Amino acid sequence: MEQYKEALCKEIIQFGRNCIDKQRADTVFIGGGTPSICPDEYILDIFGTLRSVFAFAGSAEVTVEVNPGTVRQEQLYFWKKLGINRLSIGVQSLNDDALKRLNRQQSSKDVFDLLDSAKKVFDNISIDLILGLPGILEDEWKSMLEAVVFWPIKHISIYFLTVHENTRLHFMLKSKKVVLPDEDGLVDLYQWTADFLEKNGFKQYEISNFARAGYECKHNEACWDRKPYKGFGLGACSFDGISRFQNHKNLKIYMGGIQRGDAVEILNETLTKEQIKLEKLMLGLRRSKGISFSELFEGVSGDKKCEVEKNIAILKDKKFIYEKDGNLFLTFCGLMVENEIVAMLMV
Numbered sequence: 001m002e003q004y005k006e007a008l009c010k011e012i013i014q015f016g017r018n019c020i021d022k023q024r025a026d027t028v029f030i031g032g033g034t035p036s037i038c039p040d041e042y043i044l045d046i047f048g049t050l051r052s053v054f055a056f057a058g059s060a061e062v063t064v065e066v067n068p069g070t071v072r073q074e075q076l077y078f079w080k081k082l083g084i085n086r087l088s089i090g091v092q093s094l095n096d097d098a099l100k101r102l103n104r105q106q107s108s109k110d111v112f113d114l115l116d117s118a119k120k121v122f123d124n125i126s127i128d129l130i131l132g133l134p135g136i137l138e139d140e141w142k143s144m145l146e147a148v149v150f151w152p153i154k155h156i157s158i159y160f161l162t163v164h165e166n167t168r169l170h171f172m173l174k175s176k177k178v179v180l181p182d183e184d185g186l187v188d189l190y191q192w193t194a195d196f197l198e199k200n201g202f203k204q205y206e207i208s209n210f211a212r213a214g215y216e217c218k219h220n221e222a223c224w225d226r227k228p229y230k231g232f233g234l235g236a237c238s239f240d241g242i243s244r245f246q247n248h249k250n251l252k253i254y255m256g257g258i259q260r261g262d263a264v265e266i267l268n269e270t271l272t273k274e275q276i277k278l279e280k281l282m283l284g285l286r287r288s289k290g291i292s293f294s295e296l297f298e299g300v301s302g303d304k305k306c307e308v309e310k311n312i313a314i315l316k317d318k319k320f321i322y323e324k325d326g327n328l329f330l331t332f333c334g335l336m337v338e339n340e341i342v343a344m345l346m347v
Contacts, residue, residue, distance in 0.1 A: 001038070003255055007254065013052070015230065015232070022055040024057060025055065026059075026060055027218050027219035028061075028219075030063065031064075032065070034065075034066070036071045040078050061085065062083050062084045063126075064087060065090065066088070066089055067089075068107075068114045069105060069110035076122070077121055080121050080122065086122070086217075087118055087126065089127045092133075093133055093136065094144055098134070115153075119152035124155070126154065126157065130159055132160050141189060149197065154215035158210070160190075161180070187335075187336060191332045205221075205287065206286055208286075224286075226239070234247060234249060235247055242271065243270040245265050247265060248264045274346075281346065285328065289327065290324070292327050307347045308344075311347065319334075320341055321334050321341065
């Protein structure tokens with residue numbers, strides 16, 4: 001852990017040496033893995049290094065991801081003194097059996113203990129939940145949401161379950177020890193969830209994200225607006241407005257490369273005009289402001305424009321997209337086939 005921390009700090013310093021002036025940071029996100037198990041002195045070193053290279057904006061949103069059961073009360077106060085002002089908690093579920101199937105070490109008690117401690121220190125708390133976990137019935141999900149809206153939180157991210165290969169859940173599904181919920185039923189439940197959260201003060205501003213007024217995640221919004229960002233650490237991604245980069249995901253290769261002063265990127269891709277349009281389309285459709293027709297038809301004319309207009313009519317008829325105030329948006333049914341919709345609009 002110490003070796004990784006040293007490599008991380010060195011990468012930040014190396015970046016700073018290539019900058020003429022201190023870079024302004026409007027948001028900082030400490031995520032990936034479980035940052036809450038990192039010793040306080042390491043976090044202190046990381047923040048000291050960040051501040052030597054970046055000028056934190058006065059209104060900077062500084063988030064740390066945490067998992068229940070890994071946080072100490074004094075740790076919360078320590079983070080607050082460092083300038084962390086937003087906590088993102090990986091709740092996922094309150095069903096302990098479902099959490100075990102995800103190979104999560106936490107329990108529902110850990111969630112409530114953390115919330116009780118965190119509300120004394122942080123005003124801006126976000127939670128992640130997973131929709132579609134095996135064994136979670138509709139009534140259980142609804143009961144959890146009915147409780148969640150009264151928690152001391154300002155932001156909720158809700159994701160559909162993604163099953164990764166070679167995980168415990170993957171093998172349980174393969175051996176039919178567990179079964180995934182019906183997809184059509186999940187779409188209906190997601191629609192209910194969005195409506196319910198809206199009625200209880202959590203406005204949807206992106207297909208998976210809901211927030212109380214003024215507490216939308218600035219970091220996420222910057223990424224969705226395709227603003228430049230710099231990522232440090234294992235597997236970290238960066239974007240400079242033109243090209244995308246990603247660090248190596250192998251720990252030994254990453255640390256060895258940093259120590260030698262070598263580049264540790266495994267991806268360095270300059271985006272084409274078509275890729276930029278694709279990104280704008282995918283990100284726009286998922287957000288509450290949608291994508292405008294002027295953006296959609298930029299550079300499109302003649303037969304291609306007619307084909308896109310025809311596809312829009314088909315998608316509207318199938319209730320995969322809808323139009324409002326000159327913008328297009330995904331419906332909840334459309335979310336399940338987003339890639340196919342994007343392909344039809346990118347003719």
